[in-house]
Amino acid sequence: GAGVSQSPSNKVTEKGKDVELRCDPISGHTALYWYRQSLGQGLEFLIYFQGNSAPDKSGLPSDRFSAERTGGSVSTLTIQRTQQEDSAVYLCASSPAEDTQYFGPGTRLTVL
Amino acid sequence: SQQGEEDPQALSIQEGENATMNCSYKTSINNLQWYRQNSGRGLVHLILIRSNEREKHSGRLRVTLDTSKKSSSLLITASRAADTASYFCATESTGANSKLTFGKGITLSVRP
Numbered sequence: 001g002a003g004v005s006q007s008p009s010n011k012v013t014e015k016g017k018d019v020e021l022r023c024d025p026i027s028g029h030t031a032l033y034w035y036r037q038s039l040g041q042g043l044e045f046l047i048y049f050q051g052n053s054a055p056d057k058s059g060l061p062s063d064r065f066s067a068e069r070t071g072g073s074v075s076t077l078t079i080q081r082t083q084q085e086d087s088a089v090y091l092c093a094s095s096p097a098e099d100t101q102y103f104g105p106g107t108r109l110t111v112l
Numbered sequence: 113s114q115q116g117e118e119d120p121q122a123l124s125i126q127e128g129e130n131a132t133m134n135c136s137y138k139t140s141i142n143n144l145q146w147y148r149q150n151s152g153r154g155l156v157h158l159i160l161i162r163s164n165e166r167e168k169h170s171g172r173l174r175v176t177l178d179t180s181k182k183s184s185s186l187l188i189t190a191s192r193a194a195d196t197a198s199y200f201c202a203t204e205s206t207g208a209n210s211k212l213t214f215g216k217g218i219t220l221s222v223r224p
Contacts, residue, residue, distance in 0.1 A: 042216035091154060101212060103154035
């Protein structure tokens with residue numbers, strides 16, 4: 001079946017602009033995660049959705065970052081007023097439970 | 113704070129040799145997982161070991177878990193050039209709605 005997909009695969013934007021990153025999880029997966037990975041670094045947890053529970057937003061680095069998950073499926077990560085330090089690969093993962101995570105290919109964000 | 117920390121940070125071996133990578137963590141866990149990442153994009157799940165397991169095999173992979181030392185090792189036997197990648201350990205801490213916490217990763221280079 002189809003895996004996790006993310007769009008766009010690459011995004012170049014100017015400092016100060018808003019960006020939206022999309023994640024389509026595997027159908028039926030109740031858990032969805034967003035991570036950020038800077039060049040040569042590990043994964044930085046951003047936000048976690050599990051079913052109808054309130055999302056765990058503890059990893060969001062500032063109030064410029066927000067995410068929503070509509071209908072328990074597609075998720076959008078929004079970064080407002082982007083800064084150069086926001087440049088990174090943003091990875092989405094879904095899971096059928098709190099167990100193995102299936103990752104999308106990521107969105108490479110470059111803020112000029 | 114970092115939960116899983118891998119060791120070494122980088123490893124270079126000859127094709128055919130075995131590669132051993134270690135991971136230490138700090139809190140009680142439900143399970144520990146190893147992931148592989150090529151070219152800074154999506155991660156691929158390799159193997160999961162639960163807190164009540166001590167050793168697990170999958171093909172050329174062998175994972176051990178020592179909960180008393182809060183450590184795990186990933187052994188890749190008879191390495192191939194195609195095993196060149198970054199390897200991450202991730203821990204799922206105990207508690208409700210717990211999420212995975214990733215280490216910074218190990219860069220493995222297998223020379224042909």
